[in-house]
Amino acid sequence: MDRQRPQRPGRRRTAVLVTVLLVGGLVATPSAMAAGPNLITNPGFEDGLSAWAVNTGNPTDGATLSTTGDAYSGSGAVQVTNRKTTGSGPVQDLAGKVLAGKTYTVAARVKYENPESPATKQFFVTMHYGGSTYTNLGTGTVSRGQWGLLQGTFTIPAGQAVTTPRVFVETPWTADPAAAPATHLMDFKVDDVVLNEFTPSTTIEVLGKNPGEGNPLISHKFGADGNAFVHGGRVYVYLTNDTQMYNPGPDGTSPTNTYGGINTITVISSDDLVNWTDHGEIPVAGPNGLAKYASQSWAPAVESRVVDGKEQFFLYFANNGAATGVLVGDSPLGPWRDERGSLLITGQTPGASDGRNWLFDPGVFIDDDGQGYLYFGGGGNDGSNSYENTNHPKSTRVIKLGDDMISTEGAAETIDAPLMFEAGHVFKRGDKYYYSYSSNFGFGGPIDPNGPPTGAIAYLVADNPMGPWTPEKYAGVIFKNPGVYFGAGGNNHQSVFELNGEHYFTYHAQTLNRRITGGATQGFRSPHIAKLEFNPDGTIKEVLGTFDGAEQIRHLDPYRVIEAETIAWQQGLATKRLTAPNDVPNLALHDVDDGDWTSLSSVDFGTGATGVAARVKPLTAGTSVQVRLDDRAGPVLATIPVAGPTGEWTEVGAELDGVSGVHDVYLTFVGPDGRDLLEVDSWRFTKPSLKVAGTADTRCAGPNVKLTVHVTNNESVPVDFVVETPYGTKSFDDVKAGKTRFHPFMTRQSSVTAGTVTVTATATVDGHEVSTRIPVPHEARTCR
Ligand SMILES: [Ca+2]
Numbered sequence: 015m016d017r018q019r020p021q022r023p024g025r026r027r028t029a030v031l032v033t034v035l036l037v038g039g040l041v042a043t044p045s046a047m048a049a050g051p052n053l054i055t056n057p058g059f060e061d062g063l064s065a066w067a068v069n070t071g072n073p074t075d076g077a078t079l080s081t082t083g084d085a086y087s088g089s090g091a092v093q094v095t096n097r098k099t100t101g102s103g104p105v106q107d108l109a110g111k112v113l114a115g116k117t118y119t120v121a122a123r124v125k126y127e128n129p130e131s132p133a134t135k136q137f138f139v140t141m142h143y144g145g146s147t148y149t150n151l152g153t154g155t156v157s158r159g160q161w162g163l164l165q166g167t168f169t170i171p172a173g174q175a176v177t178t179p180r181v182f183v184e185t186p187w188t189a190d191p192a193a194a195p196a197t198h199l200m201d202f203k204v205d206d207v208v209l210n211e212f213t214p215s216t217t218i219e220v221l222g223k224n225p226g227e228g229n230p231l232i233s234h235k236f237g238a239d240g241n242a243f244v245h246g247g248r249v250y251v252y253l254t255n256d257t258q259m260y261n262p263g264p265d266g267t268s269p270t271n272t273y274g275g276i277n278t279i280t281v282i283s284s285d286d287l288v289n290w291t292d293h294g295e296i297p298v299a300g301p302n303g304l305a306k307y308a309s310q311s312w313a314p315a316v317e318s319r320v321v322d323g324k325e326q327f328f329l330y331f332a333n334n335g336a337a338t339g340v341l342v343g344d345s346p347l348g349p350w351r352d353e354r355g356s357l358l359i360t361g362q363t364p365g366a367s368d369g370r371n372w373l374f375d376p377g378v379f380i381d382d383d384g385q386g387y388l389y390f391g392g393g394g395n396d397g398s399n400s401y402e403n404t405n406h407p408k409s410t411r412v413i414k415l416g417d418d419m420i421s422t423e424g425a426a427e428t429i430d431a432p433l434m435f436e437a438g439h440v441f442k443r444g445d446k447y448y449y450s451y452s453s454n455f456g457f458g459g460p461i462d463p464n465g466p467p468t469g470a471i472a473y474l475v476a477d478n479p480m481g482p483w484t485p486e487k488y489a490g491v492i493f494k495n496p497g498v499y500f501g502a503g504g505n506n507h508q509s510v511f512e513l514n515g516e517h518y519f520t521y522h523a524q525t526l527n528r529r530i531t532g533g534a535t536q537g538f539r540s541p542h543i544a545k546l547e548f549n550p551d552g553t554i555k556e557v558l559g560t561f562d563g564a565e566q567i568r569h570l571d572p573y574r575v576i577e578a579e580t581i582a583w584q585q586g587l588a589t590k591r592l593t594a595p596n597d598v599p600n601l602a603l604h605d606v607d608d609g610d611w612t613s614l615s616s617v618d619f620g621t622g623a624t625g626v627a628a629r630v631k632p633l634t635a636g637t638s639v640q641v642r643l644d645d646r647a648g649p650v651l652a653t654i655p656v657a658g659p660t661g662e663w664t665e666v667g668a669e670l671d672g673v674s675g676v677h678d679v680y681l682t683f684v685g686p687d688g689r690d691l692l693e694v695d696s697w698r699f700t701k702p703s704l705k706v707a708g709t710a711d712t713r714c715a716g717p718n719v720k721l722t723v724h725v726t727n728n729e730s731v732p733v734d735f736v737v738e739t740p741y742g743t744k745s746f747d748d749v750k751a752g753k754t755r756f757h758p759f760m761t762r763q764s765s766v767t768a769g770t771v772t773v774t775a776t777a778t779v780d781g782h783e784v785s786t787r788i789p790v791p792h793e794a795r796t797c798r
């Protein structure tokens with residue numbers, strides 16, 4: 015059948031799928047979405063009518079195409095005149111360019127001017143798959159005399175034949191258009207036709223964390239159930255990888271988090287509590303995980319202890335609600351391995367299961383005597399709606415861990431925490447043990463007013479890690495539900511850690527999710543932090559939820575390699591792993607678009623930086639990085655040109671002048687619109703150095719070796735030198751400009767291997783103290 019026959023009300027249409035694209039509440043053009051290249055040839059009619067024809071899907075269709083200088087952009091557009099049917103418009107053949115089952119976005123600019131035509135008119139971008147199969151892909155209502163936008167998103171049905179796909183612009187079908195030609199057959203112009211394959215992207219392009227805020231800890235991905243582990247002066251936070259479930263469609267919104275597909279653990283770390291380094295994801299469970307017998311990895315917990323003379327790291331994880339597993343690592347960042355080969359806590363673990371409680375949410379604690387404990391469990395609704403079951407579900411447990419930390423000892427003991435639900439965690443302060451947990455949302459019975467409110471973090475205090483954890487040990491609430499503070503409720507999961515003598519509290523809240531959607535939450539949780547303070551009697555002062563987070567506890571040292579995945583605040587960036595999935599991670603910034611930016615908080619440049627460098631992989635010519643201080647809209651201090659071969663790692667840099675003291679640093683990426691600009695591995699700043707030189711010679715002095723070190727001041731100001739050798743240290747104060755000094759070190763050895771001595775030079779230049787350290791090699795020598 016075809017549509018010119020009056021008995022048929024138009025051609026057969028497949029599902030009309032026209033979606034307005036919403037991102038952060040703003041209407042976005044398809045080009046703002048993740049998209050591949052434009053599949054339309056000569057999309058802006060800058061090559062005249064090349065690749066375009068008149069639609070002749072029906073024998074009665076027909077029109078005249080001509081070029082016009084009245085363009086929406088560029089210098090040309092197409093003009094359609096003498097239209098015979100509503101389908102008469104410019105058409106382009108897409109054979110070989112589109113595939114069944116794929117999703118595309120489409121857009122076009124249209125203008126009509128006939129004063130006899132209606133004030134507004136709907137237009138369509140339509141696909142003719144061949145035969146009588148037509149689908150409207152995009153639409154828009156255009157005002158007479160003005161360029162209007164047609165747009166839409168569509169998925170070609172899986173079974174659709176796409177051997178002769180043709181896309182064209184038309185007006186809505188009507189049986190007898192000639193009856194009102196100014197309404198249905200008006201001339202119109204078309205420009206800038208864009209048809210992209212939609213590529214799903216999890217990059218969060220909105221501003222999820224305002225400069226100055228400490229919460230959420232990261233804004234380029236989500237992360238729940240944070241468990242803090244302090245090692246070597248850094249805090250590592252292990253997170254349920256909610257980002258794995260974040261899958262925004264062409265309309266910019268993701269389906270709600272169901273948690274079922276989460277089988278990796280996200281790790282971030284910081285030594286200052288504001289600049290957080292992204293260490294990527296640990297492949298824990300599922301077909302690509304280390305523990306293939308587990309299907310999920312939720313709610314991690316980490317501890318370390320020396321086993322067989324070597325410090326080992328233990329990553330516990332929940333395999334959904336059914337069980338708890340453990341991986342072993344060589345460092346807080348892995349690599350990780352499955353040493354046990356099976357789940358650690360199951361229904362067979364003595365004392366663990368009462369047949370209805372969950373065996374998840376591990377909390378690990380090692381006491382001062384080296385004994386390890388695992389806290390786990392939750393849920394426990396028996397369906398009775400009873401007061402007893404609601405307030406005392408007795409669903410969580412504690413069990414001793416073996417010395418290997420991957421086995422258990424004895425039977426699990428029951429914990430009876432009021433209104434207990436999940437997230438058991440223990441820390442020790444002084445000689446007291448604190449068991450914190452998340453209270454439930456009600457199991458039907460009345461809630462004991464002497465216990466915690468629903469969905470809060472509460473705690474017990476005991477004198478022993480095994481408790482016994484009974485209701486009379488209940489000590490109060492640490493943190494009310496996040497909904498109280500952020501307008502975004504839901505579950506919670508906490509941990510407590512100590513760094514530099516202070517205690518801190520981690521929790522999660524759906525704050526980033528809210529900023530993406532403009533208000534709604536879909537179960538995507540973000541890590542937060544707060545300082546934890548105690549009353550004189552040892553009870554905990556209630557924590558308030560804020561965007562402030564914790565104060566930065568030390569300045570950032572710029573004179574070392576700073577991984578670019580270390581971020582205070584950013585917009586539009588994503589990270590990707592450069593190393594293999596289970597190697598110690600190194601990540602890079604990617605999905606870097608024009609205008610995306612990152613920052614480092616409270617960087618101490620000391621007496622001054624002379625340069626900034628970055629290890630980058632250029633992806634688009636014409637890219638640069640602007641360096642600003644303290645304000646991301648402030649004046650540009652330096653611009654780093656991103657030169658070098660496309661797709662190859664290289665180092666780029668720029669000079670800095672007069673950057674001293676403590677500043678926030680903003681790094682803004684600039685380049686062609688709509689292109690992936692570069693990837694960034696790391697940043698590095700350089701400080702001024704002194705022009706000094708040193709030599710070291712070995713000679714025989716009788717039977718022993720004598721090591722003589724010369725230092726030369728090539729500066730125009732006096733320099734202090736310190737020479738450090740294995741055979742002693744020598745200082746030269748106030749060495750005048752151009753002068754050389756030396757010192758012989760008696761090694762008292764008849765033979766010396768080749769080595770290096772260290773020369774440190776210090777001077778005051780332009781009122782600033784500048785220090786330079788140089789290694790000076792010497793040769794081996796044997797005397798007799
Ligand atoms: Ca044009």
Ligand SMILES: [Ca+2]
Pocket residue numbers: 217219585586587588604605606607610
């Ligand atoms: Ca981006």
Ligand SMILES: [Ca+2]
Pocket residue numbers: 577578579600601602694695696
């Ligand atoms: Ca890196």
